Amino acid sequence: MRSPMARNLGFLFVLISVVAICEASVFQPISENHRSAALEFFSPVDGSFTSLEEAYEALRTFQILGVEKNTVSSTSTCPLVVKNLQSSSSPQDLFYALKVNSFLNCKVEANTFAGIFSKLQAAVKDASSVLDYYYSVGSLVLIKDKGAEGDALLVDADGTFHSIKALSHSDGRWRLNSKSAESSIYAAGLALEALAGVVSLSSTEIDPSLIGTVKNDVVKLFDSLEKYDDGASYFNEKLTDAREDHGPISTSASVVRGLAAFASVSTGKINLSGDRILGLAKYFLGIGVPGSAQDLFNQIDSLYNLENSRVSVPLILSLPATVVSLSDKNQLKVKVTTVLGSGAPPLTVKLVQAFQPSSKDTPLIENKELKFDSESNAHSLDVLPLGFDIGKYVFVFRVLLHDSEHKKIYATGGQTQVPIFFTGSVKADNAEIAVLDSDLQSTGNKKKLDLSGDTSLSLSADHLQKLQLTFQLITTLGHSFKPEQVFLKLTHETKVEHIFVVGSSGSQFEIVLDFLRLVEKFFYLSGRYNIQLTVGDAVMENSFHRDLGHLELDLPKAPEKATRAPLQPVDPYSRYGPKPEITHIFRLPEKRPRQELSLAFLVLTFVPLFGFLLGLLRLGVNLKKFPTSESSPLVHAVLFHVFLAAILGWYLLFWLKMDLFTTLKQLGILGTMLLYFGHRTLSYLASGSSKQKSA
């Protein structure tokens, strides 16, 4: 019975800690988990990826994460790149081929780029949708970056800028093409990136007022950010056409990419508050390790773009551990890093206040600066002298940048609330158990209990008595402690269980079981009850589950109408577990006599035969009637005896090895022959005797 209960307890603790983590809203920067996930997701089948898009995503993710890109071999991917560059006319294929090529530097003939360049110029001219612009302009930018085609510039940059801008909507979203009525955020991201490309490809400067309107569009677009309670914010759109719905991760990533690209080419700052950028960063970090390769690429790429964009760099306050053990004298550590985990500029972390969730208005600590340890790059707080008791607290931190210039670049997001658990051991004291008479006065025999280990009490009570259990729970600081779980369990021999919640007043826990009231609940089951006490809490390091002993309960007989105890579930192991092994009992061999005795009797059975033969000699038997004179009767007589012997021989064979059917077949032949020769022989003899008679 012990182990399932212990398992349940363990499960409860896990549940509590999971809930705690969910509430925590502590965002951890990119870690090793992402690196191993990237290696797992982007593992090509047979050395090559299914598409160049996937290959690009893998290469880009590995580049940002700093993972060795051995898994993407240029020997297997390059042929596809060259093939696409030479033969494909679709801007999308060219775009991804150029993207992969920028990583792998495949051997592409110089004149190939010239052909692509003119193809793309034509594509830009004919483009009608945001996607067309995105791929063709993007490809041109890649060719320019490669420097393969000299100063590759867009012919009519201004016109292209205008025609892309024409697709925009007043709320900052973009229509995918001129025909579609619906505008989307995803398309806005693509359009921003395309516009950035046009700006970088333009030979002359684009009209600043045009860029200014696009900047306004971006700000308007950020008004449609949706927010979570923990400060994370993201873009999500609900389009009527589900095929064009890309999901929040993809949509947010598209906007971030567009924003970063546009911010890098435009002069002047885009007027976005740091909190919004930080919210997006928190959203991407809050995903943890995503479940698919595409999501991982979007997450990593977006975080990289956020960190390197000219808008503002989000700084993330993270805690390696939100559970601090008071008995181990742990320090509370706080790290401030960028989203990809690199170091932050000089700054101070301040504990604004710390309070218990139940009493928000009375902070326990206010305005305490954390010590910075440059070796571990962490800000630490020695919590022991601050007088925290075990329990759950909320800590509010604020990041203060030292350099005022940095305040414009970095987004720290004001105050950060973090739930912190302080754990420690709790002392169970003054435990007493007693069986009382009904008036509660005459204390029969109070027994002291030691709750540090299992005890083996032996109590007895009848239905007029009561069982009283009292104990105290005191923390190391001497305060009373009320755990989440304090249960007393009585288990009858028949496995019927009764669980009681032990109430408390102050530090004193007490439960009185009045058996007179409980007889019905106990199903009038007299006999031996095992007593177990469970005390558990998430912050209690020594949560326990003790066997206290047993209680012999003498209850009155059940009246006829009383409810019976429910049937206890059968242990599944006994039902589905292995059955007892079957032992086969074979028939014992019969008792055999000694061999000598059997052989003696074998010889004895021949004695009558000898007697018979002797008797025949005495009688003077002869073979005078055996035909000798004539040849054919002689042959017949001999054959008659031969076949007789043959049949007897066949009987012997039948007994030794043959089966009935083969024997009968062969016997049929032998029998016919015997019949024939027997008939001839006997008729010859009969004729002889009849002649004698007549003579």
Added chain:
Amino acid sequence: MVKSTTTTSSTAKDAQALFHSLRSSYVATPTNLKIIDLYVLFAIFTALIQICYMAIVGSFPFNSFLSGVLSCVGTAVLAVCLRIQVNKENKEFKDLAPERAFADFVLCNLVLHLVIMNFLG
């Protein structure tokens, strides 16, 4: 017969006389019938020996014991039948040739022993 002899001696003598007359009349029996009698005795004694063995050791394997004994008893019965048919005193079988009776005997024996062999196990 002497009258003064005691009852016991007279009984003994009677028995003796009876045996004597039986023996003298049996001498007159034809040789072929004597052969059959001898054969019957041989079969019965063989059966008795097997029964003794069964009494001493036990009836396992029972079917083998049964086939052994029944083989002997069946042979004896068939031989008795043959004797009845061959005996010239029996007017009932006057028309039956002894060769025919012998043929019957042989055939019955073959059938009997086929069954016996099958049952022997």
